[in-house]
Amino acid sequence: MRASAAGLPHLSPTDPAAQALGYVEDTAQVDQAKYPNHKPSQDCSNCNFYRGAAGAPWGPCQLFPGKDV
Numbered sequence: 001m002r003a004s005a006a007g008l009p010h011l012s013p014t015d016p017a018a019q020a021l022g023y024v025e026d027t028a029q030v031d032q033a034k035y036p037n038h039k040p041s042q043d044c045s046n047c048n049f050y051r052g053a054a055g056a057p058w059g060p061c062q063l064f065p066g067k068d069v
Helices: 016-020
Strands: none
Touching: none
């Protein structure tokens, strides 16, 4: 598993919690049939639970403690 500059491991899309919430690393890979309300502009960096720095490729998420998304 890769680690971010902050030293947190990246959340794996195969993690059970990630799968339960439909997490993917690339918003273009979202299953539109399963999540019809998803918009291409949605990603972790514009989510209320994201705690990474603006413009950072990875950052902490309150939904997945101890992991970067």
